[in-house]
Amino acid sequence: MLKLSRYVLHDILRSKVVIAYTLFLLAVAVTLFRMEDNTSKAVMSLTNIVLIVVPLVSMVFATIHYYNSYEFIELMLSQPVSRSRILMSEYFGTAFSMATAFLAGVGIPVLLFQPDAVGMALLLTGVLLTFIFTSLAFLASVLARDKARGIGIALMLWFYFALIYDGLVLSILFAFSDYPLESLTLALSSLNPVDLGRIFLMLKMDISALMGYTGATYKDFFGSSVGALYTIGIMVVWAIIPMLLAVRVFKKKDL
Amino acid sequence: MITIEHITKKFKKLHALDDVSAAFRKGQVVSLVGPNGSGKTTLIKSILGIVQPDAGQIYFNSKPIQSEVAYRDKIGYMPQIGRYPDNMTIGQVISMIKNIRNHGTRKLDEELIEQYGMHALMEKNMRSLSGGTRQKVSAVLAFLFDPEVLILDEPTAGLDPLASEILKEKIMREKEKGKLILITSHILADLDELTTDVMYLQDGKLRLYQSIGKLKELTGEERLGRAIASVMKSGYVQPTEQSGAIVKSMEVRYA
Numbered sequence: 001m002l003k004l005s006r007y008v009l010h011d012i013l014r015s016k017v018v019i020a021y022t023l024f025l026l027a028v029a030v031t032l033f034r035m036e037d038n039t040s041k042a043v044m045s046l047t048n049i050v051l052i053v054v055p056l057v058s059m060v061f062a063t064i065h066y067y068n069s070y071e072f073i074e075l076m077l078s079q080p081v082s083r084s085r086i087l088m089s090e091y092f093g094t095a096f097s098m099a100t101a102f103l104a105g106v107g108i109p110v111l112l113f114q115p116d117a118v119g120m121a122l123l124l125t126g127v128l129l130t131f132i133f134t135s136l137a138f139l140a141s142v143l144a145r146d147k148a149r150g151i152g153i154a155l156m157l158w159f160y161f162a163l164i165y166d167g168l169v170l171s172i173l174f175a176f177s178d179y180p181l182e183s184l185t186l187a188l189s190s191l192n193p194v195d196l197g198r199i200f201l202m203l204k205m206d207i208s209a210l211m212g213y214t215g216a217t218y219k220d221f222f223g224s225s226v227g228a229l230y231t232i233g234i235m236v237v238w239a240i241i242p243m244l245l246a247v248r249v250f251k252k253k254d255l
Numbered sequence: 256m257i258t259i260e261h262i263t264k265k266f267k268k269l270h271a272l273d274d275v276s277a278a279f280r281k282g283q284v285v286s287l288v289g290p291n292g293s294g295k296t297t298l299i300k301s302i303l304g305i306v307q308p309d310a311g312q313i314y315f316n317s318k319p320i321q322s323e324v325a326y327r328d329k330i331g332y333m334p335q336i337g338r339y340p341d342n343m344t345i346g347q348v349i350s351m352i353k354n355i356r357n358h359g360t361r362k363l364d365e366e367l368i369e370q371y372g373m374h375a376l377m378e379k380n381m382r383s384l385s386g387g388t389r390q391k392v393s394a395v396l397a398f399l400f401d402p403e404v405l406i407l408d409e410p411t412a413g414l415d416p417l418a419s420e421i422l423k424e425k426i427m428r429e430k431e432k433g434k435l436i437l438i439t440s441h442i443l444a445d446l447d448e449l450t451t452d453v454m455y456l457q458d459g460k461l462r463l464y465q466s467i468g469k470l471k472e473l474t475g476e477e478r479l480g481r482a483i484a485s486v487m488k489s490g491y492v493q494p495t496e497q498s499g500a501i502v503k504s505m506e507v508r509y510a
């Protein structure tokens with residue numbers, strides 16, 4: 001596995017996209033920290049950007065990378081290398097380079113300006129989201145036959161998780177607002193890794209008071225160490241399951 | 256060495272392979288011939304596991320090929336259109352495949368690298384290569400590990416006469432070592448000197464699988480091209496229950 005991942009990494013590092021991504025994150029993070037007097041406000045703004053940008057870039061980059069590596073995959077298929085190994089190497093190569101870019105771009109400023117629990121939680125969430133959305137992108141890529149459709153599916157998934165899902169949850173909450181919904185909202189947030197990440201970070205920032213009674217429920221649950229473990233566990237599951245499905249589809253695919 | 260049992264493959268409505276069964280032994284040089292789109296490449300790709308048949312089973316040394324990928328270590332494959340990662344050099348591609356396939360100190364067959372003067376080209380980028388040079392890289396990779404089985408899909412297409420002659424001589428030498436070689440080609444004159452058996456596919460069906468001596472005797476033609484042409488005209492269909500066996504009386508009805 002490592003042998004193949006090395007070539008994948010080598011290939012990715014050559015394309016300048018990862019470097020551009022790192023520089024972009026670095027610029028945003030440094031600007032925010034320099035602009036705000038209060039670093040926790042800066043982290044708040046940074047969180048919002050990370051929750052939108054990291055999933056989007058991870059997905060689009062992973063999808064494009066998959067299609068660009070088609071020749072490599074084709075070449076490997078005629079060699080004594082199993083299909084799951086090929087795909088997993090591609091996945092880890094892509095996810096590691098994106099995560100490294102994130103850690104360099106956001107991690108360095110965070111360590112400089114805000115090296116506390118909130119900062120660490122932000123870095124952890126970013127890395128987990130990178131792995132999750134790279135995994136979803138691979139699933140989208142193996143399902144679609146051509147690049148345009150693959151990127152289309154990836155973008156749809158991003159829209160869904162970043163925008164549409166929240167709308168759906170809100171309308172459910174609104175429609176059933178006469179009932180106690182605290183545990184339902186808890187369950188619903190587990191169905192969207194972006195939401196899960198957002199709640200996890202918000203509660204670390206002690207602004208849950210702004211979220212009313214639901215916020216208190218969240219605080220009770222996510223604020224505890226069990227809650228933190230639960231969040232991380234669910235996010236890891238979110239990374240593993242799409243990739244397992246992707247490997248299953250990939251094994252049966254004609255190339 | 257390779258046994259194919261009732262392989263069927265459909266691409267949408269097209270029957271690329273329709274219940275094809277055959278057995279290939281050591282020492283055979285089998286020419287796969289047939290019109291464009293008759294299923295030759297699909298058959299080859301099925302043996303390599305690149306295409307997954309809808310039905311049927313393929314055995315390599317009496318083990319089903321799905322059970323493990325190690326059998327591909329014994330195969331050298333030269334694809335019809337060799338596609339390689341664009342941003343790697345020839346040298347990098349070769350060393351990558353070596354790294355992936357070479358377990359320890361297996362002896363490498365670098366004869367073709369010498370004869371094609373490949374050492375001078377090692378620094379060249381795959382993107383900048385002509386079709387013929389790409390084909391030479393494919394040939395080098397197919398023969399490099401001294402595999403027991405060689406699968407060559409249109410090996411001489413795109414090669415200049417000199418390179419093509421070098422390759423043919425190489426195939427001859429490998430044949431003398433008693434390897435199993437599967438070749439497809441539209442240039443029947445190329446195959447004439449090499450081949451021991453002919454397999455003729457049409458519309459995904461196995462129409463004929465005979466030793467060349469028998470084929471020439473039965474059709475009364477000395478040249479492979481003529482012999483195959485007369486089979487094509489006769490509408491002969493291989494009796495399925497004894498594919499690969501010698502047919503005693505073949506009623507050739509000339510059109």
